[in-house]
Amino acid sequence: MNYQQARWAEPLIFELSKLGRAWPPPSEKLLKSVNIPKKLLRRRLELPEVSEPQVVRHYTRLSQMNWGVDSGFYPLGSCTMKYNPKICEELAGLETVACIHPHQSEDTVQGALELMYKLEKYLAEIAGVSRVTLHPSAGAHGEFLGMHIIRAYHRFKEEGQRTEVIVPDSAHGTNFASAAMAGFNVVVVPSDVRGRVDLDALKNAVSDRTAALMLTNPNTLGLFEDQILEITDIFHSAGGILYHDGANLNGIMGKTRPGDMGFDIVHYNLHKTFSTPHGGGGPGSGPIGVTRELERFLPVPVVEYDQKHNRYYLDYDRPDSIGKINGFYGNFGVLVKAYAYILLMGADGLTEAAETATLNANYIMRKLLGVKGYELKFDSERPCKHEVAFSAEPLKRETGVTVRDIAKRLLDYGVHAPTYYFPPIVPEVLMIEPTETEPKEELDHFVDALKAIVEEARSRPEKLRTAPHATAIGRLDEVKASREPVLSWRMHRRLKG
Amino acid sequence: MLREIGVASIDDLFVDIPEKIRLKRPLKLPQAMSELEVKRHMKAMLAKNKPFTQMLSFLGGGAWSHYIPSHVRALTQRSEFVTSYTPYQPEVSQGMLQTLFEYQSMVAELVELDVVNASMYDWASALGEAALMCARITHRKRFLIPKLISPGRRATLQTYAVGPGLEVAEIGYDRKTGQLDLSQIRAQLKKDTAGVYVENPSYLGFLETQVEEIANAVHKAGALFVVGVNPISLGLLKAPGDYGADIVVGEGQPLGNPVSFGGPCLGIFACRSEMKLVRQMPGRLIGMTTTLDGGKRGYCMALATREQYIRREQATSNICTNNSLCAVAAAFYLASLGPQGLRKVAERCAANASYAMKKLNAIHGLETPIFDAPHFNEFSLNCDDTHMSIEKLNSKLLKRGIQGGIPLRGEFPELGETGLLCTTELHSRECIDHLAKTLKEIVGGKR
Numbered sequence: 001m002n003y004q005q006a007r008w009a010e011p012l013i014f015e016l017s018k019l020g021r022a023w024p025p026p027s028e029k030l031l032k033s034v035n036i037p038k039k040l041l042r043r044r045l046e047l048p049e050v051s052e053p054q055v056v057r058h059y060t061r062l063s064q065m066n067w068g069v070d071s072g073f074y075p076l077g078s079c080t081m082k083y084n085p086k087i088c089e090e091l092a093g094l095e096t097v098a099c100i101h102p103h104q105s106e107d108t109v110q111g112a113l114e115l116m117y118k119l120e121k122y123l124a125e126i127a128g129v130s131r132v133t134l135h136p137s138a139g140a141h142g143e144f145l146g147m148h149i150i151r152a153y154h155r156f157k158e159e160g161q162r163t164e165v166i167v168p169d170s171a172h173g174t175n176f177a178s179a180a181m182a183g184f185n186v187v188v189v190p191s192d193v194r195g196r197v198d199l200d201a202l203k204n205a206v207s208d209r210t211a212a213l214m215l216t217n218p219n220t221l222g223l224f225e226d227q228i229l230e231i232t233d234i235f236h237s238a239g240g241i242l243y244h245d246g247a248n249l250n251g252i253m254g255k256t257r258p259g260d261m262g263f264d265i266v267h268y269n270l271h272k273t274f275s276t277p278h279g280g281g282g283p284g285s286g287p288i289g290v291t292r293e294l295e296r297f298l299p300v301p302v303v304e305y306d307q308k309h310n311r312y313y314l315d316y317d318r319p320d321s322i323g324k325i326n327g328f329y330g331n332f333g334v335l336v337k338a339y340a341y342i343l344l345m346g347a348d349g350l351t352e353a354a355e356t357a358t359l360n361a362n363y364i365m366r367k368l369l370g371v372k373g374y375e376l377k378f379d380s381e382r383p384c385k386h387e388v389a390f391s392a393e394p395l396k397r398e399t400g401v402t403v404r405d406i407a408k409r410l411l412d413y414g415v416h417a418p419t420y421y422f423p424p425i426v427p428e429v430l431m432i433e434p435t436e437t438e439p440k441e442e443l444d445h446f447v448d449a450l451k452a453i454v455e456e457a458r459s460r461p462e463k464l465r466t467a468p469h470a471t472a473i474g475r476l477d478e479v480k481a482s483r484e485p486v487l488s489w490r491m492h493r494r495l496k497g
Numbered sequence: 498m499l500r501e502i503g504v505a506s507i508d509d510l511f512v513d514i515p516e517k518i519r520l521k522r523p524l525k526l527p528q529a530m531s532e533l534e535v536k537r538h539m540k541a542m543l544a545k546n547k548p549f550t551q552m553l554s555f556l557g558g559g560a561w562s563h564y565i566p567s568h569v570r571a572l573t574q575r576s577e578f579v580t581s582y583t584p585y586q587p588e589v590s591q592g593m594l595q596t597l598f599e600y601q602s603m604v605a606e607l608v609e610l611d612v613v614n615a616s617m618y619d620w621a622s623a624l625g626e627a628a629l630m631c632a633r634i635t636h637r638k639r640f641l642i643p644k645l646i647s648p649g650r651r652a653t654l655q656t657y658a659v660g661p662g663l664e665v666a667e668i669g670y671d672r673k674t675g676q677l678d679l680s681q682i683r684a685q686l687k688k689d690t691a692g693v694y695v696e697n698p699s700y701l702g703f704l705e706t707q708v709e710e711i712a713n714a715v716h717k718a719g720a721l722f723v724v725g726v727n728p729i730s731l732g733l734l735k736a737p738g739d740y741g742a743d744i745v746v747g748e749g750q751p752l753g754n755p756v757s758f759g760g761p762c763l764g765i766f767a768c769r770s771e772m773k774l775v776r777q778m779p780g781r782l783i784g785m786t787t788t789l790d791g792g793k794r795g796y797c798m799a800l801a802t803r804e805q806y807i808r809r810e811q812a813t814s815n816i817c818t819n820n821s822l823c824a825v826a827a828a829f830y831l832a833s834l835g836p837q838g839l840r841k842v843a844e845r846c847a848a849n850a851s852y853a854m855k856k857l858n859a860i861h862g863l864e865t866p867i868f869d870a871p872h873f874n875e876f877s878l879n880c881d882d883t884h885m886s887i888e889k890l891n892s893k894l895l896k897r898g899i900q901g902g903i904p905l906r907g908e909f910p911e912l913g914e915t916g917l918l919c920t921t922e923l924h925s926r927e928c929i930d931h932l933a934k935t936l937k938e939i940v941g942g943k944r
Contacts, residue, residue: 005589012598012599012602013599013603013828013832014597014602017835023836024612026733026840026844030844030848031845033848033851033852034844034847034848034850034851034871034872034875035851035871035872036704036733036734036847036871037621037706039735040706040734040735040871041499041733041734041735041752042705042731042733042734042735042736042739043735045606045607045731045732045836045839046606046836047603047606047607047831047832047834047835047836047839048603048832048835049835049836049837050832051565051830051833052568055568055572055829055832055833056568056571056572058561058574059572059574059596059828059829059832060572060834061592062591062592062593062595062596063572063575063577063578064576064577064592065589065592065595066577066581066589066592067577067581067586067589067590068576068577068578068579068580068581068592069580069581070576070579070580071577071580074582076582076585079582081580081582084579084580085532087532087535087536088538089574089579091535091536091539091543092538094543095550095910096540096543096544096546096548096550097543097546097757097758098548098678098755098757099548099549099550099562099756099898100546100547100548100549100757100758101549101554101556101560101562101757101758101759102556102560102756102758102759102929103548103556103558103903104547104556104900105559105704105891105892105895105900107895108546108547108552108895108900109546109547109758110545110546111543111544111545111546112543112758114542114545115539115542115543122526125524125525125526126524126526127603137618137619137622137760137761137818138618138816138817138818138819139817139818139821140620140814140815140816140817140818141622143815143921144815148656148659151659167883168587168722172806173804173805173806173807173808173809173812173817174805174806174815174817175543176805176809176810176812177808177809177810177812177814177815178813178815178817179796179810180660180812180815181629181660181812181814181815182659182660182662183659183661183662186809186810186811187597197531210684211781214893223513224513224514226514226515228518228748229515229517229518231546252514253524254520254521254523255511255514255519255520256511256518256519257518257520260520261518262517262531268817271818276920277579277580277821278580278581278582278583278818279578279579279581279821279822279823280578280579280581280583280584280590280593280597280821280822280824280825281582281584281593281615281616281818281819281821281822282616282761282781282818282819282821283618283760283818283819283820283821283822283823284818285762286818289660300652301925306735321654322656322750323652323653323656324621324649324652324653324761325622325653325655325656325657326618326619326621326622326649326762327560327619327620327621327622327647327649327650327653327748327759327762328559328560328649328758328759328760328762329557329758329759329760330760331760331761332757332758332759332760332761333755333757333760333761334760334761336539336543340535340539341528342526342529343527343529343535343538343539344527344529344535345536346526346527346528346529346530346532347523347524347526347528347529348523348527348529349529349731350526350530351523351524355510356508358507358510358511358806359498359499359502359507359510360498362502362504362510363498363501363502365502365835366501366502367501367651382513383502383504383509383510383511383512383513384514386790387548388584388743407586408586408588411586411588411589413845414591416586417585417586419585422559422806440498448786456766465501468589468687471588472588472589473587473588473591473594473788473793473795474592474788474789474790474793475588475788475789476587476588476786476787476788476789476795476796476797477786477787477788477789477791478786478797478798478799480786480787481784481785481786481797481798481799482784482799482800482801482802485782485784485799485800486603486784486785486786487601487611487612487613487775487782487783487784487785487799488598488602488612488613489598489599489602489603489605489606489769490602490605490606490611491605491612491770494611
């Protein structure tokens with residue numbers, strides 16, 4: 001263990017600035033020409049006043065206090081933090097991408113429309129659906145759109161009484177929130193002892209009020225819902241729609257397809273499976289794919305191809321469309337990166353990615369299974385898919401060390417912590433997703449670190465409770481951040497009086 | 498590794514997938530290409546686009562081209578920012594957290610409100626979320642918007658309104674000045690309205706001069722006042738927080754982010770610091786705190802109990818992935834320009850528009866702007882008297898290498914053959930003179 005993150009004592013950019021320079025009213029000449037009355041003009045603007053080198057140094061130093069995939073291992077479960085090829089960034093920065101306007105004449109954006117049209121086709125093939133829309137900006141945005149399509153479908157079939165969306169207790173938080181935000185009531189079904197959806201509970205939950213089931217497969221425990229055909233059967237015979245949360249698509253690409261499982265709507269996280277970088281929380285892209293029956297409800301505009309004239313165009317004439325979920329056509333800059341990634345990987349490469357991601361997760365699972373302190377709560381006999389959810393409950397019982405302490409200590413070993421405290425159905429859970437782009441040495445280092453932490457928990461637990469030590473800053477008072485919120489520099493100044 | 502796992506082949510790791518749904522053929526996708534092949538292939542495909550850097554464009558309408566300083570680009574590409582996830586581990590993510598806190602702080606100064614979230618997807622979805630927030634706070638179900646609003650924003654708002662059953666009603670405008678009809682607002686406010694939304698500058702570029710009167714009327718009725726902005730305009734114009742806005746939304750793309758065919762954008766979302774409001778805010782908030790021992794200042798996510806990953810169906814929004822890196826670029830941009838720089842950009846934008854309006858209005862058959870009101874950097878241009886449709890005018894311009902304005906007749910037939918044009922600091926006087934000269938040639942004659 002010899003990791004040490006940069007530790008700059010970097011003040012806020014406002015504190016580097018000499019504030020309060022004069023703010024004279026605009027010149028009479030300007031005022032006369034623009035004809036804006038003085039009462040509509042601002043009297044002050046307290047932005048920082050710093051030089052270009054100051055700006056560059058300040059943010060370079062801050063970047064050095066930030067962990068990314070390029071810094072090291074990032075096994076954050078359900079987030080698929082794989083390596084992001086640099087060529088994708090370069091292509092998204094081309095003038096022919098960055099400098100085109102959404103209202104330009106269609107003749108001047110044929111390349112963009114072609115790329116979108118082809119990307120839709122590729123994604124449709126990968127998930128086994130009929131048609132894809134690239135509009136949603138993120139996975140949750142895709143879910144939200146999916147819920148609106150489900151509502152439109154049931155209205156169309158004059159079954160507006162279908163107001164319930166069923167969500168398993170292991171689902172991502174966004175599933176519950178997206179369904180609620182689109183006006184559905186959420187019905188939660190428990191997992192069974194194998195960590196899969198409880199089939200009996202599901203049968204009991206289904207009724208003529210059921211609009212949809214939202215399911216992640218492989219689920220958040222990294223387990224494949226092997227009763228998927230029974231589940232889709234139950235739903236389709238009850239008139240419900242099956243929604244696939246595609247956050248975990250990386251574990252099955254090229255091996256099986258949500259469409260073939262019987263899902264009607266599938267979302268993709270291009271910022272996970274298709275390697276577009278996450279940018280510290282976005283921008284992402286969350287396209288959704290649908291069956292033929294649901295195509296009519298897709299948001300406008302839809303990209304179409306006129307074969308006769310070899311011309312791509314935007315079609316707004318879609319009377320059954322649910323309308324729009326954002327101002328334009330989606331995160332085009334992100335789509336370009338995903339398109340490049342698919343071409344780089346090809347059909348075989350994508351399948352190999354799913355295989356290697358699964359191999360890496362199973363390797364970690366097998367290596368950790370023998371370590372006292374960690375255990376699998378569900379089904380350790382069958383292979384996992386792209387991720388694995390261990391419980392550190394035994395270690396907590398033995399030493400009092402929590403999974404949070406483990407996660408914080410991992411940072412000292414130069415490894416980003418896995419997801420923890422999620423999914424909530426596993427106590428003291430560490431949800432580990434290594435991805436396919438990590439070499440065996442990195443996986444071994446991670447397993448060794450988790451083993452070493454078990455030893456530390458026994459020999460010097462204080463070291464864990466006060467971790468991390470090698471990061472830019474020590475453990476933070478997150479309770480205070482919410483109890484006494486300081487959300488901006490002006491708020492800080494005001495509260496300090 | 499297979500031996501360690503105890504299986505004979507990779508396929509053994511997929512035995513849990515039922516036989517019936519295993520994909521037994523390769524995906525029907527192109528075979529892998531080398532980096533060089535991908536680059537050549539995509540550059541050739543994308544070369545069918547004509548970027549606005551290679552022609553003269555007057556397009557705005559919610560996506561605006563501005564100069565992005567080279568160092569802003571360079572900093573935004575730093576891979577420590579680009580390849581990081583949501584800062585769930587604040588101790589190794591101080592860089593992203595402090596930068597987002599600085600973004601929140603700088604936009605707070607710009608709009609003169611204390612609380613700004615770490616970003617929404619875009620202006621349209623931020624508006625949708627603002628309407629939902631008003632309904633949650635007031636427990637009312639009506640939301641008023643101007644009739645003259647971008648069709649994309651209106652359609653998005655309408656989708657967001659469906660869930661809680663919000664009624665979206667329109668406020669009319671004065672045919673001569675474009676200004677919102679105050680008496681209509683007052684009358685509508687009596688009907689249990691949750692919020693009133695005004696854009697300043699408006700979609701058609703003119704300024705709403707009665708914002709203070711509107712704010713008063715809205716507050717008297719117990720509703721919330723939501724204002725939509727182009728943040729560049731705030732280098733010159735009075736901030737919404739100074740005329741009574743409770744919530745501000747807007748499009749942050751012009752702050753250091755490329756247009757990129759309309760995405761990714763940057764949804765700005767701000768509100769007053771009253772906790773009744775803040776607790777109902779959507780999205781991620783970064784807060785200032787200290788280390789547990791109180792010794793050092795640090796930053797982490799705050800008030801997360803509003804968010805979906807903790808509160809699930811009770812969350813204020815489903816948003817998780819947002820547009821953080823766009824907010825980071827905006828922070829670099831605002832810090833670089835400073836108050837004087839942003840003001841220069843805003844002044845140049847407005848001066849260019851006013852120059853363009855003067856030049857174009859002098860052309861026989863053209864009228865600009867169609868509303869008698871002050872404008873910022875966008876303006877309407879009507880060509881009814883040329884007996885040409887705005888599309889026809891645009892296609893003639895395009896043949897001469899100029900991208901004209903956004904046609905408005907489809908959405909607002911009452912405005913006739915009208916387009917929406919935009920100028921920024923990128924347009925020189927010569928560019929505008931060239932537009933005027935070309936338009937004169939197209940429509941012929943002189944007034």
